[in-house]
Amino acid sequence: MPELPEVEYVRRNLDRWARGHLVVSVSAKDPRIVRPTRPKAFESSLTGRTVQAVDRRGKWLRCLLDGGQRLFVHLGMTGWLEEDRDPDPANPHPAVGHYLRFERVGFVLRRGKKTRRIAFVDPRRWGRLVLAREDLPAWTALGPDPLDDGIDVARLGAKLARRNRSIKEALLDQTVLAGVGNIQAIEALWRAKIDPRSRASALSRRDLAALARGLRWTIERTLADLTTKRRDSEASPFKIYGRRGAPCPRCKALLQRIELGGRTTTFCKGCQERR
DNA sequence: ATTATTGTTGGTAG
DNA sequence: TCTACCAACAATAA
Numbered sequence: 001m002p003e004l005p006e007v008e009y010v011r012r013n014l015d016r017w018a019r020g021h022l023v024v025s026v027s028a029k030d031p032r033i034v035r036p037t038r039p040k041a042f043e044s045s046l047t048g049r050t051v052q053a054v055d056r057r058g059k060w061l062r063c064l065l066d067g068g069q070r071l072f073v074h075l076g077m078t079g080w081l082e083e084d085r086d087p088d089p090a091n092p093h094p095a096v097g098h099y100l101r102f103e104r105v106g107f108v109l110r111r112g113k114k115t116r117r118i119a120f121v122d123p124r125r126w127g128r129l130v131l132a133r134e135d136l137p138a139w140t141a142l143g144p145d146p147l148d149d150g151i152d153v154a155r156l157g158a159k160l161a162r163r164n165r166s167i168k169e170a171l172l173d174q175t176v177l178a179g180v181g182n183i184q185a186i187e188a189l190w191r192a193k194i195d196p197r198s199r200a201s202a203l204s205r206r207d208l209a210a211l212a213r214g215l216r217w218t219i220e221r222t223l224a225d226l227t228t229k230r231r232d233s234e235a236s237p238f239k240i241y242g243r244r245g246a247p248c249p250r251c252k253a254l255l256q257r258i259e260l261g262g263r264t265t266t267f268c269k270g271c272q273e274r275r
Numbered sequence: 276a277t278t279a280t281t282g283t284t285g286g287t288a289g
Numbered sequence: 290t291c292t293a294c295c296a297a298c299a300a301t302a303a
Contacts, residue, residue, distance in 0.1 A: 003281055077282050124299045183281050
């Protein structure tokens, strides 16, 4: 379930698991997921490298490796990185073949005497693991990251002024702001009391400031929920996403569901005003 | 069986 | 060169 907050959560885990670690072995059985597409080439380029840093921009992760290589990771819609905490004692190096359900790529990492196995799991296979020596165009083109760079309201306004689409669709454009996805856009617009159908270019300076606040609010809230989550908390942490027909938590009007740019959009007719 | 799902990309058209 | 639109990718869960 990866938008900016989830990817940041994964980054923190990966940083803990991988930074300073040696890549002992790699198993990439699905050519669709990795670049270079030939799994052997992907595996051998990575093996023997040390992970120096794990950073993030928007929904992209970037691992800096010794020797100038970079591993870019995008989780797609259903991708995830997890530690295999239950290794098979009879098979201490299960780096060959798929090990977890929907595992697409496996890594064995080592620092000192500590060895661990990390798996890239992705049922829908829209995620990508890209090995390169330069930053990818997709990475370079990203707009400011709301969490790391903050949101410059004037610059945001200048960018949106030339857009004729709805503010909701504009927010999903990763060159506008990096990392905002469907859920975060829905939640932020609700918080800012802006109708998602409003033209991006029609927002006032005051609207933009409210939107920037709304984005920070929902991103930090979602991240906090991830980092403090208890095992039994199954309830959705979101205020209106996925709650069509429920009363608005703010004004009690029934939440609407529409489609914008091919994506489901929830909003409140009662308190989100059209611009 | 039908519908919906937290994302990007490449092609087309303007 | 920039913006907008759409199909395609794939595997579930309700």
